[in-house]
Amino acid sequence: MSNPVSGRAAANVAAAALPRLALLSLSLPLLLSSLATSSANIALPTLAQVWQASFQQVQWVVLGYLLAVTSLIVGVGRLGDLFGKRRLLLGGLALFSLASLLCALAPSLPLLIAARALQGLGAAVMMALTLAFVGELVPADKTGSVMGLLGTTSALGTALGPSLGGLLIAALGWRAIFLLNVPLGLLALWLVWRQLPGPDRQPAAPRPSFDVAGTLLLAGSLAAYALAMTLGRGQFGVRNLALLAAALLGAGLFVLVEARVASPLLQLRLFRQPLLRASLASSLLVAAVVMVTLLVGPFYLAHTLGLGSGAVGLVVAVGPLVAALSGVPAGRLVDRLGAQRMQLAGLAGVALGCGLLALLPSRFGVAAYVAPMTLLTAGYALFQAANTTQSMAAIDTAQRGLMAGMLNLARNLGLISGSALLGAVFAAAAGGAAAAASPAQVAHGMHVTFAVALPLVVLALLLSASAGYRALRPTLASSRQP
The missing domain is CATH 1.20.1250.20 (MFS general substrate transporter like domains)
Structure with a gap:
């Protein structure tokens, strides 16, 4: 016959372990997203040599990822609010893992850049929704500690990227830095599936519509601004000014749209x-x-x-x-x-x-x-x-x-x-x-x-x-x- 005291103790241990596994399921996506940024930087000289490309060409391996994250992260965060954070986070992890495999298999530089942009979309989902989940998993008086832990995880990925990427490139070639993300991404996918709460409870009221026009305008404006700040080899020329003007115009149109639509992407209030x-x-x-x-x-x-x-x-x-x-x-x-x-x-x-x-x-x-x-x-x-x-x-x-x-x-x-x-x-x-x-x-x-x-x-x-x-x-x- 089992001891009731030991049974309660075991239950307490299990209850204590569950949050740690749930936090691991949030930490790993953040680690992957920062690792994918910093490890790619170390591969740029190798990529330039492999494809006989200039630095400005291979630089898009990094820029394509950052542009996707920057221009889409607000939209994917709102999608998570509307259609379920867990569901979208699972989709983001699956996309990130698939895109990482496509990066590793890319036969040309343009296809690698395209796969990196896809990887950036998956990373945008991972970065936005891991933070959003904290309020649903952690008591208010422990939120700061969890945010600190996630900050540590992100910084650890940034610190590990160059050294780990350099070791992998020296031992196995540049494709290994992208292949590494595949098993880690699948592990994160499994952890999210097992540890995070089930499908979000939907309110009885009709679900608000997603603001497609606002999302496209914001993404376009942010992409134009990012390009204006990064193109030109340090020189701010006519092309940069045109992109900056396009960003300002897009931002103005975005504000007008958000003031008129029934369910705005970003409530200006x-x-x-x-x-x-x-x-x-x-x-x-x-x-x-x-x-x-x-x-x-x-x-x-x-x-x-x-x-x-x-x-x-x-x-x-x-x-x-x-x-x-x-x-x-x-x-x-x-x-x-x-x-x-x-x-x-x-x-x-x-x-x-x-x-x-x-x-x-x-x-x-x-x-x-x-x-x-x-x-x-x-x-x-x-x-x-x-x-x-x-x-x-x-x-x-x-x-x-x-x-x-x-x-x-x-x-x-x-x-x-x-x-x-x-x-x-x-x-x-x-x-x-x-x-x-x-x-x-x-x-x-x-x-x-x-x-x-x-x-x-x-x-x-x-x-x-x-x-x-x-x-x-x-x-x-x-x-x-x-």
């Missing part, structure tokens, strides 16, 4: 909420600053400090490693001390790191780079956990997929804008072609770039502080009444 406006704007600004660390850092370490390629890789990996180690502690701090307070603390850390990178002279060596970068990256991890937690808590359950898509969109737009605009600042401050600049010119370029980046972080800090005060003002006013 959401932007009346100060916290959500500040969260999206801050995410964009800070992502732009984080992106420039990946662009400027290698030049500074190699040309000014004279490090070899292996040492540069190790030092650059400090940022993603710190982000990975900071994610879970940052999430716990958010749960314990509050999202708004930790968001401001994280932004303060990013601002202090930027200030030190702008001021510390190169004669202090690698330490003068690593210490501020550690502070900046840890601050960013804390900001991300707090910002995501606060944004998802401020939105209705029925729109969490959309909100997750918007947060990812703001981050991607920040990465694209930071690469283009702050990259141009660095090139100009370093005397034009950074690769041919003297060590002193590169150091000057880095200092100027982070001096320009610092006001962006301060602006994000002011926006977040102002929005937090406006949100608390009614509570403060009522507490003062006798």
